[in-house]
Amino acid sequence: MAGQDALAELAERFEAQRGRLRAVAYRMLGSPGEADDAVQETWLRLGRAGADGVENLGAWLTTVVSRVCLDMLRARAARREDLVGQPQPSDQAREADDGSDPEHEALLVDSVGRALLVVLETLGPAERVAFVLHDLFAVPFDRIAPIVERSPVTTKKLASRARHKVRGTPAVPAAELTRQRRVVEAFLTASREGDLSGLLAVLAPDVVRRADPAVLPPGAASLVRGARAVAGETVALARNARFAAPALIDGTMGIVVAPHGRLLLALTVRVEDERVAAYEVIADPARLRRLTLAAPDA
Known part of the structure; x- marks a missing residue:
């Protein structure tokens, strides 16, 4: 006892x-x-x-x-x-x-x-x-x-x-990084909410979206131009937007999509004049491994 x-x-x-x-x-x-x-x-x-x-x-x-x-x-x-060199889940x-x-x-x-x-x-x-x-x-x-x-x-x-x-090493001054983050967060918010008008407001008129073929549905174009076309192509991002967060990617503000904290996609983003001028969706594991990632809020 x-x-x-x-x-x-x-x-x-x-x-x-x-x-x-x-x-x-x-x-x-x-x-x-x-x-x-x-x-x-x-x-x-x-x-x-x-x-x-x-x-x-x-x-x-x-x-x-x-x-x-x-x-x-x-x-x-x-x-x-x-x-290494073998297929991985x-x-x-x-x-x-x-x-x-x-x-x-x-x-x-x-x-x-x-x-x-x-x-x-x-x-x-x-x-x-x-x-x-x-x-x-x-x-x-x-x-x-x-x-x-x-x-x-x-x-x-x-x-x-x-x-x-x-923490990473920003490639741009702190004020520029803050500006980039403000635009990236507005883009994320509109994507999460499926807000077409919000997306059109944050995308530059001649915005360009590139994406690895692996992340696209069959037959979808890997390159899309124009705000309305790109906004309409954010379905895949909207589906994963709840798993997305701002992150420092190669020294500038971008987005990581990480279900359960595990990296699935990375979006490199170019911001010009308070709007998203271009972004690329990277899904290829070899490309993801070459990125330098950092947590801006760490």
Whole structure:
């Protein structure tokens, strides 16, 4: 009976930490299903080790879940290397098998930021862990260092390098970036609402839309000119607009379309005279990998 009481007390203490542990794991892994797996593994390790001698259970659990996530990120990176040159399932297909609740997952994505989740996917495992723990959860470097198996000085450099990647380097002055973002957000709003008049207002009369053939329905033109024609061709974007967010793409403001935080499409946008003068929808995985993405609000 005493053993059962101790286990029940331990479970109660763990449940008090579950929300924070899941938040840490989700930001590290970018997948609600994998985050739940990491938290469950953390509980199993706590059950085996017990809490005797643990002065700060929250800190101990954060360390354990971070190590579990780091192992999962390393395994994920190794799988990607093994699959180089082989056909791979799309992110949408992988997420469809995730088994997570779509509404709850949408709240998670919104709480983190869709563009930030996309950029976090470009970081190395140790960079991601160091950045998430320090910049998002204020864990000091001397506690992160043993997790990523680096010195505190090197861990600080990892986080700094990750921070630079996440924030990006704008190719235009701040005022111009703000202007671009205002136009991009107006375009996104009109697209989400299916607002034809709003689209016509934000598109330049001679706007040009280019798109990778993979994102278009059969027979659709890859190049379309003119505001009314382009506005009418935004059906595909409107369908995915709820998954879209502004992002820095190669130093200027663009759009990422990322269901569940996984990059599906990128739109490079050219803004002139407070309107969209041109945009290109990029879907080809090889082209997407060559883009330099950053999260403007990170």
